[in-house]
Amino acid sequence: MRQKILVSGGAGYIGSHTCVELLAAGYDVVVVDNFSNSKPAVLDRVSRIAGRDVTWYEVDLRDKSALARVFAQHTFSGVLHCAGVKAIDEAQRFPLKYYQHNLEASLTLIEAMTQHGLRRLVFSSSATVYGEAARVPYREEAPLAPNTVYGRSKMMVENVLQDLVQADPSWHIAILRYFNPVGAHSSGLIGEDPSGIPGNLMPHICQVAIGKLDELAIFGHDYPTPDGTGVRDYLHVMDLAEGHVKALEYVCRESGLLTLNLGNGRGYSVLEMVRAFEHACSRKINYRYAPRRAGDLASYYADARRANEVLGWRAHRDLSEICTDAWRWQSQNPEGYS
Numbered sequence: 001m002r003q004k005i006l007v008s009g010g011a012g013y014i015g016s017h018t019c020v021e022l023l024a025a026g027y028d029v030v031v032v033d034n035f036s037n038s039k040p041a042v043l044d045r046v047s048r049i050a051g052r053d054v055t056w057y058e059v060d061l062r063d064k065s066a067l068a069r070v071f072a073q074h075t076f077s078g079v080l081h082c083a084g085v086k087a088i089d090e091a092q093r094f095p096l097k098y099y100q101h102n103l104e105a106s107l108t109l110i111e112a113m114t115q116h117g118l119r120r121l122v123f124s125s126s127a128t129v130y131g132e133a134a135r136v137p138y139r140e141e142a143p144l145a146p147n148t149v150y151g152r153s154k155m156m157v158e159n160v161l162q163d164l165v166q167a168d169p170s171w172h173i174a175i176l177r178y179f180n181p182v183g184a185h186s187s188g189l190i191g192e193d194p195s196g197i198p199g200n201l202m203p204h205i206c207q208v209a210i211g212k213l214d215e216l217a218i219f220g221h222d223y224p225t226p227d228g229t230g231v232r233d234y235l236h237v238m239d240l241a242e243g244h245v246k247a248l249e250y251v252c253r254e255s256g257l258l259t260l261n262l263g264n265g266r267g268y269s270v271l272e273m274v275r276a277f278e279h280a281c282s283r284k285i286n287y288r289y290a291p292r293r294a295g296d297l298a299s300y301y302a303d304a305r306r307a308n309e310v311l312g313w314r315a316h317r318d319l320s321e322i323c324t325d326a327w328r329w330q331s332q333n334p335e336g337y338s
């Protein structure tokens with residue numbers, strides 16, 4: 001009998017790649033997603049890659065009775081909680097939406113797990129929980145001081161999970177703090193499909209390369225970084241997906257709370273990303289320098305040693321593979337999933 005894993009937000013960018021990896025590792029996968037920022041077609045693609053079906057339900061996690069029906073139909077060995085909303089600027093304008101979809105939804109899911117005696121959880125958090133108070137490279141012990149609503153919504157869930165383990169040590173929880181996931185599955189069948197003009201760097205570069213957007217605005221070139229542009233820790237989404245499977249295996253073995261950075265441990269500048277992408281797609285990426293984006297930090301990247309020590313995980317795909325895979329996805333799916 002295969003172990004069955006519930007993946008919330010399994011049709012999203014991270015969730016879909018993680019489902020592929022879970023299926024490859026021999027798990028059965030059940031997805032709940034409200035499809036607010038994704039499409040069921042994603043899951044057909046996941047099944048195609050894996051050669052196995054994914055059971056899915058259109059469920060908003062805040063809908064207690066819909067969630068209860070899913071729990072009544074399946075016996076899960078663990079939960080990967082990837083569902084959430086993640087646009088930093090939208091969060092500043094609509095904080096309530098972010099607390100509802102990120103915090104309230106998490107509470108409902110945790111409550112349903114409690115009712116079914118299920119205590120193994122992997123939670124998608126974010127490196128934005130650190131904020132500017134932390135020293136680079138960020139270690140997991142660094143003080144949390146998120147400077148955005150989005151970051152605070154993630155930190156609040158982390159706090160809930162810490163309290164949960166404190167009150168009941170039989171919980172098995174891993175909190176994964178993602179740095180900047182980019183790239184796509186090597187099949188070109190699944191990838192990142194943002195709606196509207198992409199706010200993040202990589203999908204924006206992809207859309208300039210394919211001709212959907214005229215140019216990239218590089219936000220700031222006077223940062224105290226080697227070339228003046230912002231530096232981030234970009235990691236391949238399939239490396240991240242592998243990290244989830246390892247974290248799941250960990251929570252199936254160990255109780256308590258484990259908090260981990262998932263990053264590749266080094267930073268790349270915006271210009272380095274542009275150059276690497278130009279090389280991968282053999283096209284020129286038009287860009288211009290624009291003012292800094294409000295709230296952006298100059299440079300941050302992970303201290304990724306703990307994930308390696310505890311899970312034996314590290315990001316091993318390089319920038320060239322990241323860009324080649326992102327370009328394959330974009331060029332084979334110029335309109336995304338639609």
Ligand code: UDP
Nearest residue numbers: 199200201204217218219230231232270296
């Ligand atoms: N960035 C940029 N132009 C864009 C989008 C992003 O210059 O259109 C820069 C941004 O200032 C940052 C880096 O690219 O230095 C990564 O931004 P992203 O939004 O992808 O991730 P985050 O800032 O949330 O880490």
